[in-house]
Amino acid sequence: MISKLKPSENVVIQGWVDSVRAQKAIIFLIIRDRSGKVQVTIKRENTPEIADAVEGLLKDSTVRIEGKVVDAPNVKLGGIEVIPTKLEVTSSALVSPIDDKTGLDLAMDYRWLDLRDKVHYFEFQTRVLKAMRDWFVENEFIEIMTPKLTGNSTEGGAEVFSLKYYNQTAYLTQSPQLFKQMAIAAGFEKVFEIGANYRAEKSYTSRHSTEFFALDVEMGFVKDEHDVMAVEESMLRYIFEKVEMPLASAPFPKISLLESYELLEKERGYIVPKAAKGDLDPEAERLLCEIAKEKWGHDFIFITNFPSSARAFYIQRLDETKPRLTRGFDLLYRGVEITSGGQREHNPERLVNNLAEKGIAEENMKFYIDFFRYGCPPHGGFALGIARLVAKMLDLPSVKDTTFLFRGPDRLSP
Amino acid sequence: MISKLKPSENVVIQGWVDSVRAQKAIIFLIIRDRSGKVQVTIKRENTPEIADAVEGLLKDSTVRIEGKVVDAPNVKLGGIEVIPTKLEVTSSALVSPIDDKTGLDLAMDYRWLDLRDKVHYFEFQTRVLKAMRDWFVENEFIEIMTPKLTGNSTEGGAEVFSLKYYNQTAYLTQSPQLFKQMAIAAGFEKVFEIGANYRAEKSYTSRHSTEFFALDVEMGFVKDEHDVMAVEESMLRYIFEKVEMPLASAPFPKISLLESYELLEKERGYIVPKAAKGDLDPEAERLLCEIAKEKWGHDFIFITNFPSSARAFYIQRLDETKPRLTRGFDLLYRGVEITSGGQREHNPERLVNNLAEKGIAEENMKFYIDFFRYGCPPHGGFALGIARLVAKMLDLPSVKDTTFLFRGPDRLSP
Numbered sequence: 001m002i003s004k005l006k007p008s009e010n011v012v013i014q015g016w017v018d019s020v021r022a023q024k025a026i027i028f029l030i031i032r033d034r035s036g037k038v039q040v041t042i043k044r045e046n047t048p049e050i051a052d053a054v055e056g057l058l059k060d061s062t063v064r065i066e067g068k069v070v071d072a073p074n075v076k077l078g079g080i081e082v083i084p085t086k087l088e089v090t091s092s093a094l095v096s097p098i099d100d101k102t103g104l105d106l107a108m109d110y111r112w113l114d115l116r117d118k119v120h121y122f123e124f125q126t127r128v129l130k131a132m133r134d135w136f137v138e139n140e141f142i143e144i145m146t147p148k149l150t151g152n153s154t155e156g157g158a159e160v161f162s163l164k165y166y167n168q169t170a171y172l173t174q175s176p177q178l179f180k181q182m183a184i185a186a187g188f189e190k191v192f193e194i195g196a197n198y199r200a201e202k203s204y205t206s207r208h209s210t211e212f213f214a215l216d217v218e219m220g221f222v223k224d225e226h227d228v229m230a231v232e233e234s235m236l237r238y239i240f241e242k243v244e245m246p247l248a249s250a251p252f253p254k255i256s257l258l259e260s261y262e263l264l265e266k267e268r269g270y271i272v273p274k275a276a277k278g279d280l281d282p283e284a285e286r287l288l289c290e291i292a293k294e295k296w297g298h299d300f301i302f303i304t305n306f307p308s309s310a311r312a313f314y315i316q317r318l319d320e321t322k323p324r325l326t327r328g329f330d331l332l333y334r335g336v337e338i339t340s341g342g343q344r345e346h347n348p349e350r351l352v353n354n355l356a357e358k359g360i361a362e363e364n365m366k367f368y369i370d371f372f373r374y375g376c377p378p379h380g381g382f383a384l385g386i387a388r389l390v391a392k393m394l395d396l397p398s399v400k401d402t403t404f405l406f407r408g409p410d411r412l413s414p
Numbered sequence: 415m416i417s418k419l420k421p422s423e424n425v426v427i428q429g430w431v432d433s434v435r436a437q438k439a440i441i442f443l444i445i446r447d448r449s450g451k452v453q454v455t456i457k458r459e460n461t462p463e464i465a466d467a468v469e470g471l472l473k474d475s476t477v478r479i480e481g482k483v484v485d486a487p488n489v490k491l492g493g494i495e496v497i498p499t500k501l502e503v504t505s506s507a508l509v510s511p512i513d514d515k516t517g518l519d520l521a522m523d524y525r526w527l528d529l530r531d532k533v534h535y536f537e538f539q540t541r542v543l544k545a546m547r548d549w550f551v552e553n554e555f556i557e558i559m560t561p562k563l564t565g566n567s568t569e570g571g572a573e574v575f576s577l578k579y580y581n582q583t584a585y586l587t588q589s590p591q592l593f594k595q596m597a598i599a600a601g602f603e604k605v606f607e608i609g610a611n612y613r614a615e616k617s618y619t620s621r622h623s624t625e626f627f628a629l630d631v632e633m634g635f636v637k638d639e640h641d642v643m644a645v646e647e648s649m650l651r652y653i654f655e656k657v658e659m660p661l662a663s664a665p666f667p668k669i670s671l672l673e674s675y676e677l678l679e680k681e682r683g684y685i686v687p688k689a690a691k692g693d694l695d696p697e698a699e700r701l702l703c704e705i706a707k708e709k710w711g712h713d714f715i716f717i718t719n720f721p722s723s724a725r726a727f728y729i730q731r732l733d734e735t736k737p738r739l740t741r742g743f744d745l746l747y748r749g750v751e752i753t754s755g756g757q758r759e760h761n762p763e764r765l766v767n768n769l770a771e772k773g774i775a776e777e778n779m780k781f782y783i784d785f786f787r788y789g790c791p792p793h794g795g796f797a798l799g800i801a802r803l804v805a806k807m808l809d810l811p812s813v814k815d816t817t818f819l820f821r822g823p824d825r826l827s828p
Contacts, residue, residue: 014635016601016789033635034554034603060789064635091760093789112785115600119556122602126557133547140448142533143540145627145800147819148562148610151826163577163586165624166616166823172577179819182828186529187430188536189448196562196610202580210579213559221428221447221478346505367828371526375430375474375507386559405561405593409580412565414596414781 003035007080009068013038014090017061020054027051030077031063034119039075040065040082050087060116062091104400111405111414121402124243125390129194131242132215135235141190141217146179148172148196152367159200161210172198175383177314178368180218181344185376189220194386202409206398207282207336207388211407217341218381225316225327225343228380229254229302232331232339236300245393247299252331253292254302260288267291278310286335304329313354316343316380327380334392341382348372417449421494423482427452428504431475434468441465444491445477448533453489454479454496464501474530476505518814525819525828535816538657539804543608545656546629549649555604555631560593562586562610566781573614575624586612589797591728592782594632595758599790603634608800616823620812621696621750621802625821631755632795639730639741639757642794643668643716646745646753650714659807661713666745667706668716674702681705692724700749718743727768730757730794741794748806755796762786 002015018030018037029040044051054063067084075081098110107114115122136143153160153171161172173179175197183191193216200210222228233252240247255263260280264270264287272284280288280303292301305318311328318325328342345351348369355362355369362369387399400406405414416429432444432451443454458465468477481498489495512524521528529536550557567574567585575586587593589611597605607630614624636642647666654661669677674694678684678701686698694702694717706715719732725742732739742756759765762783769776769783776783801813814820819828 014791016791034601058789062635062789062791064792090792091786091790094787096788112596112600113788115597115602119601122556122558126551126555129557130547130551133544137540137544141540142536143543144536144818145610147625147821149612149625149821149826152828161577161579161584163575165575165826168826170575170826182526183529183818186526187448187533188529196559198563211561211563221476371828372505373508374510374527375472375476376505377428377430377476378478378504404558404597407561407563412563412579412582412584414566414785 001035002031002033002038005038005069005078005080005082007069007071010066011069011082012064012066013082014064015062017054017057017059017063017093019059020057022055027054029054029063031065031082034123037077038080038082039072039077040067040084041072042084042087047084047087050084053087053089057089058093058095060093060096061089062093064088064090108400108406108411109414115404118401121390121394121396122404124394125386125402127243128239128390128393129386131239132235133192133194134242135238136190136192136217139190139231141192141219142183142188144176144180144183144188144191144193145195146173146176146183146193148198152178152364161198161200174199175214176216177312177383178371180216180381181314181368181376181379182371184218184220184379185371185374189377190218192217197383204408205282206400209387209399209403209407210409212399212403213386215384215386216381217383218379220377220379222343222378222380225304225329225341225380228341228343228382229304229329229331232341232382232384233300243393248297250296250298252300252302253296253298254304256305257303257307258305260284260303263291264288267294278307280330280332280337282336285332285337289332289335292332299334301332302329303332306330308354308357311342313358313360314344314351316345317350329382331382331384333389334395336388336392338388338392339382339384341380343378343380346372346376346378415449416445416447416452419452419483419492419494419496421483421485424480425483425496426478426480427496428478429476431468431471431473431477431507433473434471436469441468443468443477445479445496451491452494452496453486453491454481454498455486456498456501461498461501464498467501467503471503472507472509474507474510475503476507478502478504522814522820522825523828529818532815535804535808535810536818538808539800539816541657542653542804542807543800545653546649547606547608548656549652550604550606550631553604553645555606555633556597556602558590558594558597558602558605558607559609560587560590560597560607562612566592566778575612575614588613589628590630591726591797592785594630594795595728595782595790595793596785598632598634598793599785599788603791604632606631618822619696620814623801623813623817623821624823626813626817627800629798629800630795631797632758632793634791634793636757636792636794639718639743639755639794642755642757642796643718643743643745646755646796646798647714657807662711664710664712666714666716667710667712668718670719671717671721672719674698674717677705678702681708692721694744694751696750699746699751703746703749706746713748715746716743717746720744722768722771725756727772727774728758728765730759731764743796745796745798747803748809750802750806752802752806753796753798755794757792757794760786760790760792
């Protein structure tokens with residue numbers, strides 16, 4: 001690694017050409033790798049064949065250099081320079097077709113070049129994912145890898161991608177929802193997964209992709225949805241600590257959807273439009289996060305007790321006296337929803353009723369209802385979109401920034 | 415957790431009914447969770463409503479119990495018992511449709527019941543995956559999550575699943591091969607991913623699934639394929655240490671494919687059939703592992719220098735004097751191939767030649783060749799099938815055992 005170079009004979013360094021500055025007698029080559037940069041000083045007189053090889057070399061070509069590292073107090077890059085004895089051009093770059101002024105679409109066509117100054121997003125994401133999984137493993141969750149191909153089309157609502165699968169039709173799963181609940185029925189007790197999810201929607205926003213990676217969590221033997229929120233809060237606190245980001249020490253604020261509607265009206269004069277159908281619209285999410293920051297000094301806020309009309313059939317109702325409210329919740333962070341979660345209905349008869357209410361054919365969900373007929377503890381869980389969380393942690397405008405290769409209705413390559 | 419119960423007033427335990435043994439005055443209930451079992455002793459006289467609730471309760475129903483834990487030296491399960499003051503049946507089980515004598519296909523229809531005595535496979539897998547990722551993060555690899563949906567159908571050879579994607583055709587990726595190499599061109603230097611892979615083959619073996627999860631690794635600035643093998647060996651040693659499984663301390667044996675053919679003939683009189691086309695057939699893999707165990711006391715063996723006819727176009731040729739041999743390798747473990755890897759060809763002109771030789775239209779791979787035109791270091795990597803590795807570590811016969819929900823040509827549910 002370049003950042004660890006110290007004066008010594010016989011080093012081998014490999015890296016990218018950051019710049020070539022040719023003078024009459026000397027060529028200065030700046031070489032970089034992920035760790036840093038170093039100056040390579042080539043005297044034409046001493047090593048003419050090396051001088052010839054690097055002259056005209058374009059930025060982002062790669063080289064392998066043998067030589068020695070010497071003290072050079074005047075050199076800004078660490079006070080050292082490399083005197084090469086051998087240099088091999090391992091890859092010659094053409095002129096990059098993109099630069100700082102390139103539009104989003106062309107930048108995405110050349111995503112691998114666009115990514116070259118964004119590698120640190122993914123170094124950061126690696127730390128987030130590491131802390132996330134560490135928390136779950138330390139807390140005795142089992143990691144599962146559920147299928148993304150399924151014979152069952154519906155989980156409730158959103159559109160799915162379908163494909164020919166031998167003599168059958170397969171669908172890409174919208175989430176591991178049904179399978180992570182299956183793990184609970186199988187006695188796994190506590191499970192997590194970080195994997196791909198598919199939504200065949202025509203969404204063109206800064207929050208949506210047709211393929212996205214999410215954390216999915218499910219826990220058995222919960223008392224209610226508040227157990228689930230407590231787990232999510234603990235996990236997020238652990239991540240923020242590990243990536244050294246400050247986070248208010250007070251518990252995450254938690255208000256019901258009804259309270260959030262009142263707050264929006266009182267604090268901002270905002271009335272959630274009817275079209276939101278008992279959910280929050282993006283503007284309401286943005287304003288609620290502003291309010292949470294002002295009132296409670298918090299970037300996070302839980303919204304609880306969504307109505308059953310705005311939640312999937314598998315979310316448990318609050319209780320028999322309030323059948324229109326559910327044990328479903330959202331978690332908002334810096335203006336956007338990053339999580340949906342809740343306690344699940346684990347009673348097969350009540351599930352059948354919920355299906356009927358939603359107008360979903362019981363026949364199509366029989367395989368799922370069966371998970372709960374041979375014993376299954378009360379359980380709940382949540383899902384958290386990785387690209388959304390990381391984009392907001394890094395204060396970036398879109399999931400396109402934090403997705404390695406974005407997939408949208410018009411974007412399927414590279 | 416049941417295993418941590420100690421004598422005390424006021425406990426709440428939740429778990430599965432393992433058995434109900436009703437006597438005249440007393441009912442003994444054995445309750446289990448993932449951690450262990452405990453006896454609940456119900457005196458009809460003291461708590462008749464609890465006795466009524468549990469009588470007739472079937473195995474694998476779930477309960478929530480409030481009560482106290484008392485010393486009971488005669489009780490085999492930890493010398494304690496629970497005296498309940500309140501009991502709630504949270505889920506009533508029907509009789510399980512499967513048992514020890516159930517055939518494989520019915521067991522897979524009821525996989526969540528079949529899994530109930532196999533949860534430890536996935537606890538073990540969780541430890542393997544944790545150690546695996548820890549090793550990569552500690553060694554400064556960046557985690558990537560590459561798309562499983564792509565607009566480009568071919569990576570060379572095997573059959574792919576395709577689907578309608580808005581106005582285009584999308585394909586499910588056979589591996590992250592092309593994208594992990596893109597990360598190298600983007601300057602990520604060292605990357606890993608554990609994700610889903612798709613093969614639309616009609617394979618009915620103990621080693622194949624249409625959907626499987628694999629570790630994919632790619633490293634820039636390698637000297638040659640031996641750097642890649644060294645990384646894989648170090649990583650595997652770390653995993654074996656973390657899961658406390660013994661592993662021979664000598665380096666993994668490493669022989670060329672040609673040497674392996676000679677060894678097979680000499681040691682077993684086995685001649686690899688022509689149909690294997692310069693690769694190893696399953697019988698050769700099995701015998702080579704037997705021989706490696708006998709000769710070198712090792713469960714692992716690297717086979718190197720596969721011919722270009724048996725390797726994808728992107729594997730680098732050994733050198734110009736031996737253009738028919740490649741820098742591709744396999745790793746065998748306990749009788750099966752668990753890894754393919756190698757150094758990649760990063761020179762765009764040589765890649766174009768390789769494509770022509772394989773009869774792949776350059777047009778279809780243009781997006782990929784472009785990755786190497788704007789600078790890309792020498793690099794190599796490997797892929798390792800998780801279910802294969804874990805099955806062999808646990809000495810289980812098939813990837814069907816270690817896959818949470820197996821997908822094959824005839825299996826798409828639950």
